[in-house]
Amino acid sequence: MNKHELAQLIAKDAEVSQVQAAAMIDAFTANVQKALKKGNDITLVGFGTFKVVKRKARVGVNPQTKAKLKIPARKAVKFVVGKTLKEAV
Template sequence: MTKQEFVNAIAADSGLSKADTEKALNAITETIKNTLAQGESVQLVGFGTFSISERAARTGRNPQTGKEIQIAAKKVAKFKPGKALDESIN
């Protein structure tokens, strides 16, 4: 599902205009992004939790040449589905 298809589906379910729905969706994604950038997690009960995890530096291998390369440490975003979401999928 693309972002526009997502906006259309939310607008149809909520009765909001597509413009208002897109503004709300953009506000939600920006808020989640800014909260994660501050090192905090976002928990939506019944849906899931967005959090930040630190990935340690490691040695990798270039698949074309076989040469070893150093992969820098970095932070990555994680999502853990909540119980209700997990049960609705399975």
């Protein structure tokens, strides 16, 4: 499912226009990004939690050349599935 299809479903369920539904999706994603950038977790009870985790530096291998390369430490976004969503799937 892509953003357009999701906006159609939200528009139908929330009885709003598709443009308003797309704006809601944009606002949600923008605010999740802002919160994660500040280092905050976002928990939607029953759905899941978005959080920033630190990945350690490591050595990787290029599968084509077999050359070793250093992968630097970085931050990554992790989504932990909530109980209700896990049971629904």
